Amino acid sequence: MCLQGAPRLWLALACLALSAAVTAQDAPAPASSTATPPLAIPLAKARAAAPHEASAPDAWGGVRTGNEPTLSDRVASYRIDAELDAARHSVKGSEQLSWRNRSQHPVNRIYLHLYLNAFQNEGSTFFTERSLFAAHGHSRAETTPAKGEWGWIDLTGVQQGNAALKWSFVHPDDGPATDQTVVAIDLAEPVPPGGTLTLDIDFVSQLPRVIERTGWWGNFNLVAQWFPKIGVLELPGERGATQAQWNVHEFHFNSEFYADFGSYDVRLTVPSDYTVGAVGAQQGEPSEQNGKTTYHFLQHDVHDFAWVAAKGFRTLEGSWQGPGSPSVAVRVIYPPEYIATAQPVLKATLDSLTYFSDTLGPYPYRTVTAVVPPFNADEAGGMEYPTFFTVEGDKAIDKGTMDQWNIDFVTIHEFGHGYFYGLLASNEFEEPMLDEGINEYWDDRMLRERGQRVLAPGSWLRRAGITPSMEAFAFERLDAGLAHPFDPLGQNSWDRYSTSSYGTVYSRTATAMHDLEERLGKDTMAQAMREYYLRWHFRHPSAADLRATLIDVSGNARAVDEVFDQFVYGTVRIDDRVVTIDTSRVLPEAGSWVKNGQRTELTDDDRYEQVAKAEDAWKKSHPDTGRTKPGAFPIRSTVTVVREGAAVPQILRVTFAGGSHVDVRWDDDRRWARFVFTGDTAAVSAELDPEQKVLLDDDKLNDSRTTKAYPSASRRWTADLAALLQSLYACLVTL
Structure with a gap:
């Protein structure tokens, strides 16, 4: 049977607790x-x-084999x-x-x-x-x-x-x-x-x-x-x-x-x-x-x-x-x-x-x-x-x-x-x-x-x-x-x-x-x-x-x-979401270190001076790179994801400045996880289920996050919402 009424809102109820009778x-x-x-x-x-x-x-x-009479x-x-x-x-x-x-x-x-x-x-x-x-x-x-x-x-x-x-x-x-x-x-x-x-x-x-x-x-x-x-x-x-x-x-x-x-x-x-x-x-x-x-x-x-x-x-x-x-x-x-x-x-x-x-x-x-x-x-x-x-x-x-x-x-x-x-x-x-x-x-x-x-x-x-x-x-x-x-x-x-x-x-x-x-x-x-x-x-x-x-x-x-x-047999809910994208430069670390058998110490001031010199040298040697490279030091990007419901296998796609991306599989029962990426460019977006394979996820809107706001995204969702409402209103009449 095809349920009529949209979006096919149908009823059911527990069987009535009325006394049995014949x-x-x-x-x-x-x-x-x-x-x-x-x-x-x-x-x-x-x-x-x-x-x-x-x-x-x-x-x-x-099994009916087709050879029966x-x-x-x-x-x-x-x-x-x-x-x-x-x-x-x-x-x-x-x-x-x-x-x-x-x-x-x-x-x-x-x-x-x-x-x-x-x-x-x-x-x-x-x-x-x-x-x-x-x-x-x-x-x-x-x-x-x-x-x-x-x-x-x-x-x-x-x-x-x-x-x-x-x-x-x-x-x-x-x-x-x-x-x-x-x-x-x-x-x-x-x-x-x-x-x-x-x-x-x-x-x-x-x-x-x-x-x-x-x-x-x-x-x-x-x-x-x-x-x-x-x-x-x-x-x-x-x-x-x-x-x-x-x-x-x-x-x-x-x-x-x-x-x-x-x-x-x-x-x-x-x-x-x-x-x-x-x-x-x-x-x-x-x-x-x-x-x-x-x-x-x-x-x-x-x-x-x-x-x-x-x-x-x-x-x-x-x-x-x-x-x-x-x-x-x-x-x-x-x-x-x-x-x-x-x-x-x-x-x-x-x-x-x-x-x-x-x-x-x-x-x-x-x-x-x-x-x-x-x-x-x-x-x-x-x-x-x-x-x-x-x-x-x-x-x-x-x-x-x-x-x-x-x-x-x-x-x-x-x-x-x-x-x-x-x-x-x-x-x-x-x-x-x-x-x-x-x-x-x-x-x-x-x-x-x-x-x-x-x-x-x-x-x-x-x-x-x-x-x-x-x-x-x-x-x-x-x-x-x-x-x-x-x-x-x-x-x-x-x-x-x-x-x-x-x-x-x-x-x-x-x-x-x-x-x-x-x-x-x-x-x-x-x-x-x-x-x-x-x-x-x-x-x-x-x-x-x-x-x-x-x-x-x-x-x-x-x-x-x-x-x-x-x-x-169950009634689980699925809702995985991207919570944060954090980026930072991987700079020299202050403290006391042993190098080549000798103990040396790097203070915060020393580190500041070392970083400044390295950045100046890098800019001189890379005059035409613009903003596609971060500088003399690599970038660490940390993406945090959270599970609000049941665990299901997910792909996390992290996209970096310049357009490259990395896919990692989140296939365990952790309620939350952090994925760390170190490279020449910073992560600019992260998206769970980029190929839309997990449609049971309750809220697909929180599956992705960017480091910058993009007005085009809101415009797209507004248009899609309008289309959806039109479809649902039509179903109310036609289904």
């Missing part, structure tokens, strides 16, 4: 009253976050028939869920996500957290639904064979008792180890007026998080699990999703004058009857399904082919008012297919669909599903402007989720950095490699011939919360200090990976990320698995461990 809801009575007590398979901990221990080599069935280990598959009531913005569905028990234990109870219940009232975990988070900063979804604008999902029947099952709402994260986003279902017959469960589920989904990620506006319907979806049964050695456990968190305000791979065979019936797009490939021609059209979509080896049905929308088609990939049909669905957006979105999608396939691994699916939501449905934009994502629209896009950069970045970002959320399928509840953060890092690499910089907006600047810009990574660090990093990057999505702290999942992760890249080398980092994808696509890696891969490929455990300990 609210039972009776379903139709089961055919038999005999029930086997559920096995004691626990739920993942309410505050679970990024594990420290790497997964077992055979986790999730081991299917791309993924298909655990949970769905056949769904759904019909949209366009007037009510509701969907009536029947679902057949097939789920395989991967564990060594019989399973008597399963858990389903009912995500749309996050939008049914203000008693949900989503709304309860949102109301508290509002006190800690900007929230993406700030509207309160009016009458008829709430959303929910009702189970109308769940059957296992001929047995009607009961269900009850549970609260794995100790959320409010009124939350109904997770439901437990007790089975009539247990699922044996290796066995397959088949459930027939009837449901009705009422879409909300677009609040966040999903919903309707006018004749536009983005149907996402809309069907009952089974949680993930993790096994020992998978993502830090030490025993079989159900990973099925509530729908938090900031959290997104986590699910098993499987197949989705979905038939969608909508009014015939609606444009439809969905996850996967359309099967055959749609059938029409009585003013309604039924579309059939099929996609194997994915873990979610979303679709759009909108009246009056248009489409733009394209295609792509790359080494190791099938021919890919690319489609942009957009409202007429945003026609200017369609072509840039198509091009950015095609470019992304090339870059991600070349750098990580071939794109394995046959379709990509990008949806541009209409005006007033912006909160449906910037969201991702397998082979299907939403972007943002604009009525006019000038090339070489911030508007174009924004459209390109959001498109690249949402497509990139197809790899980090889609193919790698990390747990977005517990480890959002693995998707949002690592994806943001790879997006910035793509922008850097195509030479696309963040441009300051404003036609008045362009008319004046001024186009301030900065690299994407430099822009990221401005929003990375480097001064007060309250939460580790590896924290889960909801236990966050503030809205801003969650936002740093994007920017601080990208900045941390940039700095790690500088320590390992760009080529090594590229090789490591490709290996990470090769090992873990279709397998659900953890942050510990990413760390292990980086160490294996780079061989530099020290650098990798430092970054992970300091930022993924």
Whole structure:
């Protein structure tokens, strides 16, 4: 997902300390009253976050080599028939869920996500957290639904064979008792180890007026998080699990999703004058009857399904082919008012297919669909599903402007989720950095490699011939919360200090990976990320698995461990600064000395006379040197540097009169250090990190110092600040 609001100030908060409760809801009575007590398979901990221990080599069935009969280990598959009531913005569905028990234990109870219940009232975990988070900063979804604008999902029947099952709402994260986003279902017959469960589920989904990620506006319907979806049964050695456990968190305000791979065979019936797009490939021609059209979509080896049905929308088609990939049909669905957006979105999608396939691994699916939501449905934009994502629209896009950069970045970002959320399928509840953060890092690499910089907006600047810009990574660090990093990057999505702290999942992760890249080398980092994808696509890696891969490929455990300990699992601050530059002549030293076996004494007066004579003689012998040489005696320059935070390797560049410079490495854990240089000229400036490799440094302005004031520097910073403010103001409007 792309955070909207700039600089992507997002919220998160610690999970509410409300008492856990289970609210039972009776379903139709089961055919038999005999029930086997559920096995004691626990739920993942309410505050679970990024594990420290790497997964077992055979986790999730081991590395997918490409020689298996299917791309993924298909655990949970769905056949769904759904019909949209366009007037009510509701969907009536029947679902057949097939789920395989991967564990060594019989399973008597399963858990389903009912995500749309996050939008049914203000008693949900989503709304309860949102109301508290509002006190800690900007929230993406700030509207309160009016009458008829709430959303929910009702189970109308769940059957296992001929047995009607009961269900009850549970609260794995100790959320409010009124939350109904997770439901437990007790089975009539247990699922044996290796066995397959088949459930027939009837449901009705009422879409909300677009609040966040999903919903309707006018004749536009983005149907996402809309069907009952089974949680993930993790096994020992998978993502830090030490025993079989159900990973099925509530729908938090900031959290997104986590699910098993499987197949989705979905038939969608909508009014015939609606444009439809969905996850996967359309099967055959749609059938029409009585003013309604039924579309059939099929996609194997994915873990979610979303679709759009909108009246009056248009489409733009394209295609792509790359080494190791099938021919890919690319489609942009957009409202007429945003026609200017369609072509840039198509091009950015095609470019992304090339870059991600070349750098990580071939794109394995046959379709990509990008949806541009209409005006007033912006909160449906910037969201991702397998082979299907939403972007943002604009009525006019000038090339070489911030508007174009924004459209390109959001498109690249949402497509990139197809790899980090889609193919790698990390747990977005517990480890959002693995998707949002690592994806943001790879997006910035793509922008850097195509030479696309963040441009300051404003036609008045362009008319004046001024186009301030900065690299994407430099822009990221401005929003990375480097001064007060309250939460580790590896924290889960909801236990966050503030809205801003969650936002740093994007920017601080990208900045941390940039700095790690500088320590390992760009080529090594590229090789490591490709290996990470090769090992873990279709397998659900953890942050510990990413760390292990980086160490294996780079061989530099020290650098990798430092970054992970300091930022993924810790909250350190970095701020190194140059404090002083002191210069002095190296003059004869007064005192009693033994020279050639004889003791002599040099008084201060003697020294003064000796220095004066030497200087006079030197000037006579160097009449044309001007001020480039200090005189008869060498110059000692002492540069003092201080660490206000964690120790990181730094380069100190000291520049001397005449233009020469010396680089020294500060690579120890001293809180301060003095570096002494003796030569013919005096030091005139000193700068830490001259090549801007340590972007995690909170204050880059104190990284350098000169012995003289240069007005041009202040003028430059003033211009850069103006450009930055323009960029940030533009983001407030556009992101």
